[in-house]
Amino acid sequence: MGAFIYGVALQCRMDMRSKSLLLTCYIVPLIFFLLTGGIFTAVMPEMRGTLIQSIVVMGVSMGALIGVPPSLSEIYGGGITKVYRANGVPLYTGVLTMAISAFVHLVLMCVIIILLAPVAFGAERPENPAEFMAALGVYIAVSLGIGCVLGLAVGNQSKQTMVAQIVFLPSIMLTGIMFPSELLPDFLQAVGELLPARWGYRLMLEGGLVLENLWYPLVVLLTSVLTCSILLKKPNMKL
Template sequence: MTAFAQHFAFEFKTGLRNPNLFFINYLFPLGFYAMMGLVMTQINPGFTETMVPAMVVFAIMASTILGLPSPLVESREAGIYRSFKINGVPALSILAIPVMTTIFHVLITSTLIVLTGPALFKGIAPVHWGSFALVALVTAFACGAIGALIGVISANSQATVLWSQLIFLPSMLIGGLMLPLSLLPKAILPFSALLPTSHAMQAFLGLAYDQPTTLNPFVSLGVLLAGGALAFGLAIYLFNWDSRNQTRQGHPLMALLALAPFVVSIFLK
């Protein structure tokens, strides 16, 4: 097997072996999905229309924004990257492979949700399955890159929680998961446009469900792609091998540049 294949296989297995990662990749999103399917559809029957994409986006957020950063920080703190560097593991592999394997885990949970949602909870299946898969993949890439960037810039594991929650909690409230963007006050919409979940939901609804959207779904897809590419580029640039986090090039605040496509999207709608 090539080095890439060995590394990919190891990282994928880590997502299953590590109890914390297994919880965040599978148990948490699927448990939340089951709860929302059982409870939310009773409270708000209209939720069934967006339940499948919303729960897919939730699963993506859980695995990438909540699950991905901490292992990156812990590995750096434990001196694992120093071992990797000495043995020729490139920084690109250290960041790209965990992002790819996380996307792989997310695709498994997403498939479970999209296949069981309509049967179990009367969720609406996508009209265009190919578009659904494409949007899921792009969203997972964008969120995975942001997760990697959070892991790179966080000084320690506690900081990852703060950064992750800074994205996760607003996404739950104003990111179009629980409430459609069309129901949000207009003053809130610019803030919603800064969140990847808002663009993911708009792209899902517009491209996979043929439903009217508040934002242009193609723009949203482009914003996710550009934001993901920028976040991943910044993660590579700001990546630090040093366990004491003392040799990074560039200031961590440079990470805010990853917001640029999302900020631009406020003016493009």
């Protein structure tokens, strides 16, 4: 257990040294927050009520879907499985430590947004912070689950970027975080319903943490965990 905790702490430190993770987990989401926060609240003042939820969904999606997969495939593609086997360490250790570390960084990024948004743009704070943080935790876990599947399933980094964008862009455009999804055609609304970002956004709205909004993210999370465990048993992982 001591080794695992040290591994997670070490991964957090290494992530802070990684420019790409710093960029996708902190710098880009925060720049996006500063730009869109100003524009949205000026154009649509009623967005102050959901600004935090919108920016948080976008930031978490970016960090988990675009930031995590390359780091994960870099580790597993570099032959870390041999090191794990030789030292009696379970193969899932790399995924788990990276996911926990990314979880911590994404929570920190979200806390910065939650603290700054009311001051900078007059955004409304969540009425029930504990409920909001629980919903946020669920959405971060689901997004990281998908990011881990991408990192393990797609070894090539350019393909990874392409696949990540296929999930990320609709998550921003079709899920109601930028503009009401009712404005979209029915077909695109249906596509939006399939994306965890839509459900994560609903979960974080006031009174949104209910089973009706929770079942789909949990199914996606469970599927991701199962897929990761299958991917870790692939011949090139098993050797």
